[in-house]
Amino acid sequence: MTEFDLIYKLINTQSINRKDVLTGIGDDCAILSVPEGYSLAVSMDTLVEGVHFPESVSAFSIGYKSLAVNLSDLASTGAKPAWVTLSLTMPSADERWITEFVKGLFALANKYNVQLVGGDTCSGPLSVTIQAHGFVKKSLLRSGAKPGDLIFISGSIGDASLGLHSYNGKDGIHKYFIDKLNQPEPRVDLGLALAEIATSCIDISDGFISDLGHICEQSRCGAEVKLNDVPVSVDYKKYFNDQPDYTNAISFGDDYELCFTIGSKNIIKISDISKSLNIQLTCVGEITDSNTLKFFDDNHKELNLSNKGFEHF
């Protein structure tokens, strides 16, 4: 048994056996069956050591997060997750590390009935590429927002940025923030619930200001946002002694909440979804027919945030 057979053996221990996986791990290709009437949604993301996570992150968290960021992409498209493929590159096959990595990966995969169906393992600098596959009838895109639509954010944002600060040793260890950074919860059920209602959707990976910018760019519209309406957590407020830094919360990414737009007639439905999924959904502004993204303070005074993540806009 070579050292990379070890990875193969550990990866092959998943207990999920979906009926739509006709051939799984072990042949040249995985053979998969997409249900009739559905399209296939695919998302691929790579996490590289030293770029996307520091060396000190646990193998469990790397396994978990590398899947989470992909399931988050499926969520923002309104797709139901089904299968993943994994390419794991690592310097040597460290059994303890891989065991923990696989635990983190399968913890999240099993929760959403997602089966690992194939991939590759190689020797090289530590890097994880995952492709997630889901089914979708009507997909949520970035391009459907219209002037007058309301802009929502799920949950709260900003905690992941403080996790990064904690890692960088700026603020000691704040386990809560680090967990939010390393083990984000992809909003899969929310994405599915929004599929018939939202006019556009994106997951907040680059930062709200930048991701809302993507929606505006692709929907050819602008937006106005009330900065202090942006939802932040109790712990985030506490960290800033009840004067939370909203600019930080909207500038950094990695929260993997959803930002979406709806026609105002659907506001009751959003309230229902929020209650049934027990997820806070906060309206932070409105889509406009301009081509600019504007932020306002509580006194309706425009704020100058033009240097915060507008690269694509």
Added chain:
Amino acid sequence: MTEFDLIYKLINTQSINRKDVLTGIGDDCAILSVPEGYSLAVSMDTLVEGVHFPESVSAFSIGYKSLAVNLSDLASTGAKPAWVTLSLTMPSADERWITEFVKGLFALANKYNVQLVGGDTCSGPLSVTIQAHGFVKKSLLRSGAKPGDLIFISGSIGDASLGLHSYNGKDGIHKYFIDKLNQPEPRVDLGLALAEIATSCIDISDGFISDLGHICEQSRCGAEVKLNDVPVSVDYKKYFNDQPDYTNAISFGDDYELCFTIGSKNIIKISDISKSLNIQLTCVGEITDSNTLKFFDDNHKELNLSNKGFEHF
């Protein structure tokens, strides 16, 4: 524009626009439509600099080969290629390098009407992960070989191993061998033609001895091979002064020819396929009901090759 927007821009230049790509590059997910009555075949492979290719390989060849190895997996499954996703990790966005890489990738992709539909670009040590997606009605697996089936190899094998020797400076530069190593032709049309006929199939990536071993292992059978019937090229023979090293040819991989088995009643059909595709198809032995893989010389004397790539067997 950030440097990685440059990659995105170059990658977005492909001229192929398939109708089954409902949403391509630019949203959180690609949205794809699998034709009714077909299953989806997927294969993911990673090439890492310094492991799968030396630093001196051209960007064109890296782009070409990273797709070729995946199309070869589709071929061995009998699948028709449709889409690819790409994760490209590189230290910095070198425009000239990426332009050549994309040229190599698209040279092969366009030949098979394969559209790049999504992926990721990151900063980090040079590494390319590609997932290829194809359609298949009846898939060719490793597991269907039966005692009495004939074992075939397409084209010739061994040239890629000499390409590697050439790279390592052992034999100077032999352009022919290096091309065979860096720009292998995936046997897509052959795989499609074999889909209804072959009982098992694999692409020769690890080396014939090892890959036939995979077939035997998964088909729970053995095999007997006449070593000197293994097809090698005219140049391979010339390199060895007409006394070709067959053991080398069956031990090294990277040739991406197909190894497949058929029931003996189908031998005429194989001859027809060989003629119509203009691909040499050579019978090298027979599947047995033992659990061992045996090689014989011209005098029916068994050869001891047990230390050549039997790891999985």
